[in-house]
Amino acid sequence: MEKRKTIKREIIFEGKGLDKGEKCKVILKPTYDKGIKFEIEGRTYKLSEIGFIAEKRGTCISADKKRIYYVEHLLSAVYGSGIDDLIIKIEGDEIPFFDGSAKLFAERIFEAGLEEKEEEIKFYEIKRPFKMDFENSSISILPSDKFEVIYSFTKEPFQGIEHKFEFDSESYLKNIAPSKTFITYEEALKLKEKGYFKGGDETLALIYKGKEIINREVLSFEDEPARHKILDILGDLCLTGKRFKGKFIFEGTGHKDHLNFIPFLEAYSGCGTEIDIEQIRKLLPHDYPFLLVDRVISLEEDRVVGIKNVTYNEPFFEGHFPERRIMPGVLIVEAMAQTGGLMLLNKVNDRENTLVFFTSIENAKFRNPVFPGDTLYFVLSLLRFKGRICKMKGYTVKDDKIVCEAVMTASIIPREE
Numbered sequence: 328m329e330k331r332k333t334i335k336r337e338i339i340f341e342g343k344g345l346d347k348g349e350k351c352k353v354i355l356k357p358t359y360d361k362g363i364k365f366e367i368e369g370r371t372y373k374l375s376e377i378g379f380i381a382e383k384r385g386t387c388i389s390a391d392k393k394r395i396y397y398v399e400h401l402l403s404a405v406y407g408s409g410i411d412d413l414i415i416k417i418e419g420d421e422i423p424f425f426d427g428s429a430k431l432f433a434e435r436i437f438e439a440g441l442e443e444k445e446e447e448i449k450f451y452e453i454k455r456p457f458k459m460d461f462e463n464s465s466i467s468i469l470p471s472d473k474f475e476v477i478y479s480f481t482k483e484p485f486q487g488i489e490h491k492f493e494f495d496s497e498s499y500l501k502n503i504a505p506s507k508t509f510i511t512y513e514e515a516l517k518l519k520e521k522g523y524f525k526g527g528d529e530t531l532a533l534i535y536k537g538k539e540i541i542n543r544e545v546l547s548f549e550d551e552p553a554r555h556k557i558l559d560i561l562g563d564l565c566l567t568g569k570r571f572k573g574k575f576i577f578e579g580t581g582h583k584d585h586l587n588f589i590p591f592l593e594a595y596s597g598c599g600t601e602i603d604i605e606q607i608r609k610l611l612p613h614d615y616p617f618l619l620v621d622r623v624i625s626l627e628e629d630r631v632v633g634i635k636n637v638t639y640n641e642p643f644f645e646g647h648f649p650e651r652r653i654m655p656g657v658l659i660v661e662a663m664a665q666t667g668g669l670m671l672l673n674k675v676n677d678r679e680n681t682l683v684f685f686t687s688i689e690n691a692k693f694r695n696p697v698f699p700g701d702t703l704y705f706v707l708s709l710l711r712f713k714g715r716i717c718k719m720k721g722y723t724v725k726d727d728k729i730v731c732e733a734v735m736t737a738s739i740i741p742r743e744e
Contacts, residue, residue, distance in 0.1 A: 597625020
């Protein structure tokens with residue numbers, strides 16, 4: 328079985344940012360803690376505390392009010408090298424852009440070497456085939472016993488360029504990391520006129536004029552744009568903090584699509600225990616008509632994914648918008664709470680004699696209505712577990728829509744109190 332890994336020694340990267348052309352610095356630090364963390368302006372953030380958005384043709388992360396641009400090449404090298412646990416200290420507003428690829432990042436990581444830990448990697452397996460369509464692109468995931476990424480372009484001048492990558496760290500270093508970013512000549516002129524890319528020049532990207540590359544001397548592979556897209560995808564997947572097994576098919580996508588897809592990938596994958604309805608009935612102090620979780624597809628230490636199949640015969644539909652039956656939002660939150668309660672009970676020894684009382688709900692948002700026939704997936708992640716007080720962040724999806732999200736705090740108490 329494959330073990331979790333960190334780097335053997337500290338690695339320092341210094342260079343120029345693409346957008347502003349200013350000096351910036353990144354330090355990679357080995358850690359015995361679990362997960363990828365960012366150290367920004369003296370504070371350390373878990374991935375669950377980091378925001379991310381597609382901006383300026385790249386991926387931008389945010390911590391409190393601080394924004395850092397173009398993290399994707401660095402994170403791709405981290406993910407592609409097989410690192411699971413790491414502290415990334417960032418100084419500046421950007422990541423050094425170097426030659427427009429992840430080559431230098433990956434080479435320095437391989438030079439430093441990786442240290443295996445005792446804990447085995449938990450691979451997140453795709454639990455259901457799923458396709459998400461965007462305006463002119465799509466992402467599909469399929470179950471598989473390996474991690475495979477396929478990228479193909481759908482628009483000119485790149486249409487017809489495709490690459491397939493079966494994950495392997497050494498193959499990543501050789502076949503993906505050296506692939507440069509790319510841009511059309513017309514787009515490069517417009518962005519330069521707007522004042523972008525002060526730190527860039529014609530050696531840092533493949534420049535296409537029609538189907539012709541006007542600076543072929545920097546080309547490494549004939550299908551380089553598709554390879555670079557896979558590079559970007561791995562960098563964006565690094566923000567999940569998870570390793571996957573599955574077949575991932577990307578058609579014409581960009582960073583915005585990848586980041587919008589992450590909540591659905593989280594919902595439809597898992598690495599934990601499955602729990603059926605009879606086991607749920609024994610654990611939760613609920614039953615018909617108030618038991619709102621039908622099955623758990625992945626119960627993990629700090630995360631759980633549950634399912635509710637919404638039928639026309641639900642008792643709560645009677646009298647609630649009878650002309651167009653809609654599931655009450657408060658019951659969606661209750662279903663999320665019940666799912667989260669299963670994760671919390673899994674962390675205590677005497678679960679049969681323990682109750683979970685929810686004490687607060689924050690930032691609850693309702694995005695889309697739920698109708699009979701919908702299947703809901705509840706995704707809950709543990710933010711804090713201290714003493715008897717627990718805090719979780721959760722959301723609900725149906726197919727390709729986010730239904731609801733909320734942050735919940737609970738208290739764990741013995742049944743006799």
